[in-house]
Amino acid sequence: MGIKIITDNRKAFHEYIVTERMEAGVVLMGTEVKSVRDGKVNLSDGWIDFDEAGEAWLREAHIGKYSHGNIMNHEERRPRKILLKKREIVKLTQATMEKGYTVLPLKMYFKDSFVKIEIGVGKGKKLHDKRETSKSKEANRDIARAMRSRGQ
Secondary structure, three states, rough: OOOEEEEEHHHHHHEEEEEEEEEEEEOOOOOHHHHHHOOOOOOOOOEEEEEOOOOOEOOEEOOOOOOOOOOOOOOOOOOOEOOOHHHHHHHHHHHOOOEEEEEEEEEEEEOEEEEEEEEEEEOOHHHHHHHHHHHHHHHHHHHHEEEEEEEE
């Protein structure tokens, strides 16, 4: 299975503690797929919404206009349907009922010829959590740097 990552949502890992992940399909128009192949995707403002009919929707994700598109080109921030099984949707809606939890897009990629999206359940970080995360990343970077210089 060939996986080609299109974009990552690094902002999600900075703003949220991601507890659970799953893969889903996305319903896209033709010009959207061509823009995705060009890498014109931004998931940082995106989030997953559930409606009364039991469907999942990707909202506020930006897929840029296709450069060679005509008047039938797509809207950049339109809602896009997420393809999940019924039990997965029920599980995610129950997770969002808890205070502070949300479902957000983490990554978009091609799996063979299909566009897939990795979604995760995340709880918002407080300011002190963000500081702690950045301190631990910096400490790990310093340790790796010291180990590299010691090895030479």
